[in-house]
Amino acid sequence: MTTVLKVQGASKRFGGLQALSDVNMQINAGQVYGLIGPNGAGKTTFFNVITGLYTPDGGTFELGGAPYSPTAVHEVAKQGIARTFQNIRLFAEMTAIENVMVGRHVRTGSGLLGAVFRTPGFKAEEAAIRDRAQQLLDYVGIGRYAEYKARTLSYGDQRRLEIARALATDPKLIALDEPAAGMNATEKVVLRELIDRIRKDGRTILLIEHDVKLVMGLCDRVTVLDYGKQIAEGTPAEVQKNEKVIEAYLGAGQH
Numbered sequence: 001m002t003t004v005l006k007v008q009g010a011s012k013r014f015g016g017l018q019a020l021s022d023v024n025m026q027i028n029a030g031q032v033y034g035l036i037g038p039n040g041a042g043k044t045t046f047f048n049v050i051t052g053l054y055t056p057d058g059g060t061f062e063l064g065g066a067p068y069s070p071t072a073v074h075e076v077a078k079q080g081i082a083r084t085f086q087n088i089r090l091f092a093e094m095t096a097i098e099n100v101m102v103g104r105h106v107r108t109g110s111g112l113l114g115a116v117f118r119t120p121g122f123k124a125e126e127a128a129i130r131d132r133a134q135q136l137l138d139y140v141g142i143g144r145y146a147e148y149k150a151r152t153l154s155y156g157d158q159r160r161l162e163i164a165r166a167l168a169t170d171p172k173l174i175a176l177d178e179p180a181a182g183m184n185a186t187e188k189v190v191l192r193e194l195i196d197r198i199r200k201d202g203r204t205i206l207l208i209e210h211d212v213k214l215v216m217g218l219c220d221r222v223t224v225l226d227y228g229k230q231i232a233e234g235t236p237a238e239v240q241k242n243e244k245v246i247e248a249y250l251g252a253g254q255h
């Protein structure tokens with residue numbers, strides 16, 4: 001089995017607060033891996049650390065068998081981790097397809113500056129990139145909105161657009177930060193089908209999610225954080241029975 005992401009001893013402190021202490025994670029190719037825990041447990045901090053948004057205080061990081069140092073977001077994207085955000089971060093005034101095209105430029109020669117200045121190299125690549133972006137919009141189910149401004153899409157569709165943009169970088173690992181947040185039951189079903197399809201198409205997914213039903217239904221393995229510590233790791237069935245996990249959730253007033 002190929003390991004896609006291997007993290008050992010990830011730690012991050014904010015002043016007096018140990019937001020992550022010594023967290024380990026191994027995600028194998030083709031897995032959907034869940035990261036759960038009560039509010040403030042450190043899930044987003046972990047995402048921010050592995051994607052280069054926060055500099056870790058400690059830890060070793062491997063992606064696709066090679067060490068990587070998560071020091072800059074752009075470098076991590078190039079290395080092969082793409083992510084979405086809890087608070088959607090799209091270019092609101094750009095069209096859906098342009099948002100995906102920006103994602104694709106991580107993988108092309110002319111880069112974002114080429115896109116901005118429309119260099120000759122950029123123009124040559126643009127048609128192919130646009131085709132690929134349209135395919136990705138179709139893939140996530142919002143192809144008909146390609147020319148709509150991102151801000152005019154429904155919340156659920158904006159989340160799917162973020163996933164399309166992440167996929168555009170051809171990532172080794174796609175990290176989804178609460179993709180179901182704010183979605184209604186019907187949208188959640190569609191999202192679940194999409195994540196399942198992404199996995200079947202050979203991608204590896206790391207998922208932060210509050211919707212425990214969604215996590216338990218989708219994930220192969222789960223890590224549970226509480227106050228920055230990893231209190232459980234295992235299959236959804238194992239984790240659900242774990243006493244520490246039950247306590248952590250009840251203590252946080254969640255069920």
Ligand SMILES: Nc1ncnc2c1ncn2[C@@H]1O[C@H](COP(=O)(O)OP(=O)(O)OP(=O)(O)O)[C@@H](O)[C@H]1O
Nearest residue numbers: 014017019037038039040041042043044045046086
């Ligand atoms: N940039 C920061 N500066 C200071 N403290 C931070 C920062 N980012 C996160 N924290 C703190 O670290 C702890 C973990 O926060 P984090 O956002 O990672 O939790 P979470 O599990 O993602 O929570 P939620 O489910 O509410 O999103 C919290 O106590 C939070 O206040």
